[in-house]
Amino acid sequence: MEEDKVLVEIEREIVGGDFQSAGDVSGELKKVLQQVGFPPSFNRRVVIAAYEAEMNVVIHAYRGIFATEIYEDRVHIEVDDQGPGIPDLELAFQEGYSTAPPHIREMGFGAGYGLSNMKKCSDHLEIDTRIGEGTKVVMDFFLNPEK
Amino acid sequence: MTLREIKEILQAQVLAGEEFLDRQPSCACGSDLLSDVLAFTKENSVLLTGLTNPQVIRTAEMSDIIGIIFVRGKKPDNYTVELATIKKIPLLATHLPMYESCGKLYLQGLKGCSEV
Ligand SMILES: Nc1ncnc2c1ncn2[C@@H]1O[C@H](COP(=O)(O)OP(=O)(O)O)[C@@H](O)[C@H]1O
Ligand SMILES: [Mg+2]
DSSP: OOOOOEEEEEEEEEETTOTTTTTHHHHHHHHHHHHHTOOHHHHHHHHHHHHHHHHHHHHHSSEEEEEEEEESSEEEEEEEEESOOOSOHHHHHSTTOOOOOHHHHHTTOOSSOHHHHHHHHOSEEEEEEETTTEEEEEEEEESSTTO | OOHHHHHHHTTOEEEEOGGGTTOOOSEEEEOSOHHHHHHHOOTTEEEEESOOSHHHHHHHHHTTOOEEEEOTTOOOOHHHHHHHHHTTOOEEEOSSOHHHHHHHHHHTTOOBTTOO
């Protein structure tokens, strides 16, 4: 039987509203994925989804924990935040829907494509959200998705 | 087309990553919406934008964008330039507005990201 051993684990804090450091965690993840030696196209979809999730905490929540487990043939990401939660998930997934305020839009964010892009980039996406408490995003990426 | 040729075509100034101007983008994207860039660009592309905040550099990093061109005379602050230097992403700045910049590059054969 094949072993399912964790190669690398990363756990980092994300601070809401901190646009200077926003992207640090996903950038670090990209470096680690490159070191592990996954193909660039795989790394790209993992990192884009990670960055969208990281930015959602920075933009929409107060703080969060970003945890990744990297295996030989898959990557598991959990982003667990304390924040307002998402009242209507179906609406939130609609492309173009965004509650981002004007100063976020001026930065180029808030186009409302984040959640749908995370779904597109990942092989499995689950969101658990509680109003007034927070949101947990779980994503899995498989090196060979058809398996 | 190399970034060096892009620099000539747009009469652009190099703000960071002079040593990477031999890079050859496979396509280009012009946008001021970072979520669009994350959703619709391909790897190895070049980004034309009027945004100059640090998240532009982050977005480029995550999307494997190999160069950024700031249009209509916009210039990023020192922190943003430094971040690009660390991330090895060359920065160009042109006085031409978005439409003209994209048009000139397209005329010279640089394809859009949906065409490659
Ligand atoms: N972590 C989160 N906490 C609270 N609300 C969120 C979170 N992530 C997403 N949302 C809500 O879902 C909407 C859509 O998210 P998304 O598709 O990423 O677009 P955008 O971030 O551009 O607004 C957001 O505008 C926000 O209302
Ligand atoms: Mg988002």
